[in-house]
Amino acid sequence: MAVYPAMLRLAGRRCLIVGGGTVAERKADGLLAGGADRLELVGLSFTPRLQELARQGRLELRLREYRGSDLDGVFLIVAATDDASLNARIGQEAERQGRLFNDASGSAPSSFETAAAVREGSLLLAVHAGGEAPALAAVLRSELELRYGGGRYAEAARRMGELRRMLLEQEPDAAVRRERLRREARRLADWAAAGDSPPDGPLAGEDEAAAVEAEAIKRRQQST
Numbered sequence: 001m002a003v004y005p006a007m008l009r010l011a012g013r014r015c016l017i018v019g020g021g022t023v024a025e026r027k028a029d030g031l032l033a034g035g036a037d038r039l040e041l042v043g044l045s046f047t048p049r050l051q052e053l054a055r056q057g058r059l060e061l062r063l064r065e066y067r068g069s070d071l072d073g074v075f076l077i078v079a080a081t082d083d084a085s086l087n088a089r090i091g092q093e094a095e096r097q098g099r100l101f102n103d104a105s106g107s108a109p110s111s112f113e114t115a116a117a118v119r120e121g122s123l124l125l126a127v128h129a130g131g132e133a134p135a136l137a138a139v140l141r142s143e144l145e146l147r148y149g150g151g152r153y154a155e156a157a158r159r160m161g162e163l164r165r166m167l168l169e170q171e172p173d174a175a176v177r178r179e180r181l182r183r184e185a186r187r188l189a190d191w192a193a194a195g196d197s198p199p200d201g202p203l204a205g206e207d208e209a210a211a212v213e214a215e216a217i218k219r220r221q222q223s224t
């Protein structure tokens with residue numbers, strides 16, 4: 001079945017995982033990495049790592065059976081118990097209430113599924129295999145980690161963000177902005193792929209952000 005990639009902003013929104021085993025733990029790690037700061041879990045047992053995360057105040061654990069009212073006011077729900085019929089029931093209730101729902105056991109149609117993801121600064125590289133091949137998604141994720149990990153692409157994204165903010169302020173022509181951003185993206189991607197200087201070292205060649213800043217100073221001087 002076709003899926004649509006959308007990035008969720010979870011800060012300030014209540015997220016719920018039902019279950020406390022190894023799958024719930026992986027989903028919790030993913031939600032925390034994805035910005036969830038109001039994460040609750042309901043389960044009859046919790047892994048040591050989930051208990052540690054609760055001690056650190058990153059999430060809340062409720063050691064009890066799931067009940068329907070757990071869905072009240074929740075933005076997103078993951079059903080990760082080892083009881084497929086319970087997961088399916090949670091799914092039906094969640095869908096009826098229009099909540100975002102993911103069933104880790106695949107027993108109910110989910111409104112969202114999780115991808116295997118690599119995070120490098122503001123960059124997110126995600127692999128999803130349509131629900132057919134999660135193990136392949138995991139293998140491709142480790143390949144992406146090898147290829148894009150290590151900080152250089154994060155640095156490239158950071159510099160692009162800086163340049164883009166500067167251009168949005170100082171360059172009124174959208175076509176010129178686009179051309180400069182494309183050119184700089186190509187240059188930084190080549191730099192990141194070459195891997196021949198530390199990410200915090202100077203970049204070879206013209207630095208676009210510095211050039212835009214210099215132009216702006218020149219323009220300000222001319223207008224005074």
Ligand SMILES: C[C@@]1(CC(=O)O)C2=NC(=C\c3[nH]c(c(CCC(=O)O)c3CC(=O)O)Cc3[nH]c(c(CC(=O)O)c3CCC(=O)O)/C=C3\N/C(=C\2)[C@@H](CCC(=O)O)[C@]3(C)CC(=O)O)/[C@H]1CCC(=O)O
Binds near residue numbers: 106
């Ligand atoms: C990508 C990843 C993200 C994450 O969960 O964080 C993810 N599964 C991962 C690993 C993984 N999952 C499973 C194995 C064992 C090998 C195997 O069975 O293939 C492995 C590999 C391993 O453990 O090595 C078993 C499994 N998974 C699902 C079912 C139920 C079913 O298919 O019906 C069963 C059978 C359970 C059983 O046998 O009872 C269902 C789903 N798993 C998904 C995502 C969604 C589809 C994603 C896609 O197709 O791309 C979907 C549909 C729903 C969802 O969970 O969102 C994460 C890799 C993270 C990483 O390493 O980066």
Ligand SMILES: NC(=O)c1ccc[n+]([C@@H]2O[C@H](COP(=O)([O-])OP(=O)(O)OC[C@H]3O[C@@H](n4cnc5c(N)ncnc54)[C@H](O)[C@@H]3O)[C@@H](O)[C@H]2O)c1
Binds near residue numbers: 018043046
């Ligand atoms: N999506 C995936 O990537 C993936 C991978 C492997 C397995 N699975 C599926 O996920 C399910 C869970 O796997 P696991 O390894 O975490 O299992 P697990 O046995 O380690 O954990 C199951 C959890 O469900 C909780 N639970 C059971 N009944 C409950 C209830 N009524 N109310 C609240 N909590 C309840 C238990 O307390 C436990 O914490 C498996 O059955 C399998 O179908 C999914």
